[in-house]
Amino acid sequence: MKFKHPYKFGKGYEKPVAYFSMEFAIDQPLKIYSGGLGFLAGSHMRSAFDLKQNMIGIGMLWKYGYYDQVRKHNNELDALWQERHYNFLEDTGIELEVHVNEHPVKVKVFYLAPKVFGTAPIFLLSTDHPENDYLAQTITHKLYDNNVSTRIAQYILLGIGGAKLLEAIGHKVDQYHFNEAHALPAAFRLMEKLGDIEKVKDQVVFTTHTPVKAGNEVNDPIMLHKMGFFNGFSVREVEDMVGFENGMFNHTLAALRMSKISNAVSKKHCEVSKDMWGGFDGICDIIPITNAQNKAYWTDKELEKAHAKKDDKKFIKRKKDLKQEFFDFVSDQTGKILDPNVLTIVWARRFAGYKRADLIARDVERFERLLNNKDYPVQIIWAGKPYPLDHGAVSTFNWLVHFTRKYHNATILTGYELGLSALMKKGSDVWLNNPRIPLEASGTSGMTAAMNGSLNFSTNDGWILEFGEHGKNGFVIPEVDTSLSEGEQDQHDADHMMRILEDEIVPMYYQKQDEWVAMNYQSMDDVDEYFKASRMADEYYKKLYNI
Structure with missing residues (x-):
C-alpha cells in the first residue's frame, strides 16, 4: 500500500x-x-x-x-x-x-x-x-x-x-x-x-x-x-x-x-x-x-443559533429540551425522574483521588439543606470511569452509589463515554470541577460544557486560570494555600463551594434569569474565542x- x-x-x-x-x-x-x-x-x-x-x-x-x-x-x-x-x-x-x-x-x-x-x-x-x-x-x-x-x-x-x-x-x-x-x-x-x-x-x-x-x-x-x-x-x-x-x-x-x-x-x-x-x-x-x-462536534446547533441571535426565549427553551433528553437517559438507567425546571449540577470526569468527586458532600447536613430547599431546589448528577484497579477511586464511586440512593434528586451514572459526556454537557446548568490545585494539567471537559450553555464552577486550576472570571462567565472557588494539609485544603474548598452555591449560584438561577442567561452568553463567547481545537x-x- x-x-x-x-x-x-x-x-x-x-x-x-x-x-x-x-x-x-x-x-x-x-x-x-x-x-x-x-x-x-x-x-x-x-x-x-x-x-x-x-x-x-x-x-x-x-x-x-x-x-x-x-x-x-x-x-x-x-x-x-x-x-x-x-x-x-x-x-x-x-x-x-x-x-x-x-x-x-x-x-x-x-x-x-x-x-x-x-x-x-x-x-x-x-x-x-x-x-x-x-x-x-x-x-x-x-x-x-x-x-x-x-x-x-x-x-x-x-x-x-x-x-x-x-x-x-x-x-x-x-x-x-x-x-x-x-x-x-x-x-x-x-x-x-x-x-x-x-x-x-x-x-x-x-x-x-x-x-x-x-x-x-x-x-x-x-x-x-x-x-x-x-x-x-x-x-x-x-x-x-x-x-x-x-x-x-x-x-x-x-x-x-x-x-x-x-x-x-x-x-x-x-x-x-x-x-x-x-x-x-x-x-x-x-x-x-x-x-x-472541537466545537463542531460538541456543540448543540440550535442552542448555538439562539446564542448567536441573543434570543433568550429560544435559548431557555432549547436548554430545557436538552435537559429533558438527558433526564430521559437518567431515568432509564437509575429509575429517578428529574425536573428540567430545576437547577442541575453535574460532576463528570475520570474518577481520581485528586479530582475529589465527593467534595460537595463533605458536609452532609449542608449538602442535604442544598438538595432539600423547597423554594430553590437543586439536582446533582455524577458520572465518570475510574481506572478499574484504582481501588480508592472505585470506592468513592461506590460510596456515591449508596449515598445518593436516599435522595430523589441526586444520582450517579455509568457509561461515561463520548455520547453520555455530550448529553451531560448539554443537559447541565452548572459544570462542577474541583480538583486539588495545582494537580489538573488542563481539564478540558468544562470547555465543551461552556459551549453548551453550562456554567463552569471550578477551583482555579488548569485551563480555568486562562478562562474563568468569577461572576462574569462562571464561578471560581478562591485559591487555597497549598502548603496546608490535604484535609485543610479540602475543608477550605468545600466551605467556599457551598457558600458560592448558597449565596450566588442558586439565587441567581431562580431570581435573576436575565443575568443567568447573559452569563451563559458570555461563557459561550469566551470559550469560542480561545478554546476551540482549530x-x-x-x-x-x-x-x-x-x-
Missing part, C-alpha cells in the same frame, strides 16, 4: 506530521479511549481535518477497548471487557513484524478514513493475528493494561510498530509528535536510521500531560532493553543518549531529552512542568499550548512543527 493523503493541504499546514497516541476519542462507536488524553487526541484529529493539515494519526486497535462500565446487582461499579468489531475500519492488508521480549510479533494495520468521522487519516495497530501466540495477542487487548510487561509491549508496538508502518506505506514524515511518552521507542527506531541524536531531536516533538512526578513512568532499563524498548541499543548506549536517574529510565525525562521542543497543556501546567523538570540537564524547551475541543491545531503547526 502506497499511502496518499486524501485531501489537499491548507496553507501553512503542508509539513507532514505523524501523531502518535495510545488513545483517540473519535466518536462513540470506536471505543479505543479512556479519558482526557483521548478526548484531546480526538478533537485534534477532527480539527486537523477541518484545517486540512498534512497529518496522520497512529494508534492502537484495542480489542476490548478500555472497559465497559457496568453495574453489579447492588448497583456498585463493575468492569466488563467485551470484544469489539468495527465494519468502518479498513483492513489494509499490511503486516508488520515487531520484536517484543526477543520474540517476533505479527502486527495487522487498520485504517480509519477521514470520510467516516471527519478526522485526519488514522492508522490503528493490532496484534490480533492468527500467527501470534496468545501472549502476543494480548498486547492489544486492553488499553493501559495493569501488567507492566504488557504495557511496555504496548509502547514498543505503538512506537516501533508505528515507525515501521510509516516505512511500509512509503509515507515520509518530517515530524513525529508523541502525545505523552508512550511512543518513545519510535525515537530509538529513528536513532537507528539517522545515527545522530541531534537529527532525532529535529524530528521529534512531545506533549506532556502529567503534572505529578509520581505519575510519570519510571522503569528498570535492563528490563526495557530485554523487552526491546530501546530497539537494539544497549543499556550503556541509552544511558549515554538520555541519562538515567538513580539507575532508572524515566520515560518523560527521556522524551524531553529526545525532542526539539515540548508543550504542556495549559499555561499553569507549563509552569508546573518547568518546576518539575527544570533542574535536569539536556531537556528541550517546554512551552504552553492550552488544550481545546486554534490549538494551528498553534501546534506554528509553535512546534514549523519552527
